[in-house]
Amino acid sequence: MEALRRHELNFPHPMGDKCYLVDVGYPNTRGYLAPYKGTKILYHLPDFRRGQTSAICAPKGEKEKFNYYHSSLRNVIEWTFGVWKARWALLKDMHVNLPYETQINIVLASMAIHNYIRIKDNTDEAFSRAQQDSYKQ
Template sequence: MTPESSVKREALQRPELLFPHLTADKYYVVDVGYPNTKGYLTPYKGQTIRYHIPEFQRGQSSAMHAPRGPKETFNYHHSSLRNIIERAFGVLKARWALLRDMHVNYTYEH
């Protein structure tokens, strides 16, 4: 079990943490450290499937840049969305030092 999935499991099992439960039409966009379960969108995995934006930018022609197939297309959009989310958190942390200096320690049992 990955640390990410352990934190997720802990958050879901402890109602006092008030972790927001998803409705049927909502999803969390998560990285490959999370299991692909209902309500959690993870990218496709595989040796030949690209995910990170720089992987799509390598190559000499625009044809080499384009996603190859539906899995890479999904991964490209997933990675683009995660980049936007991470930049938004960066902007918020730059604006409000409280968020930047916040240290939350989650403990979990193995």
């Protein structure tokens, strides 16, 4: 949230019709797609589960349906970032004493290589391991 308010941070805001998928703590403004809020509107994926089972309760209404897909997509994004950080240990503990431009280049290069591996290798070990770990939880 601070990045939205403090212009001196030079946070890269979405351009054109692009947007960032953000959580309930962010306002739903141009370039930032937040879920619907309300006391009777479900948002988090576990909220859609029936009791202790893994069965899904169908979202009630268009807002809950939107929130269900919004939350599902956020989970995929978070999972992908977890795999990416596991693949590149440097990202877990990025040293702030590195020049800012170097940090940007490390992120861009590692994500490009990560995406290339994902496209070219359907049996990518990092994704397989992360998928197995997610089923254990």
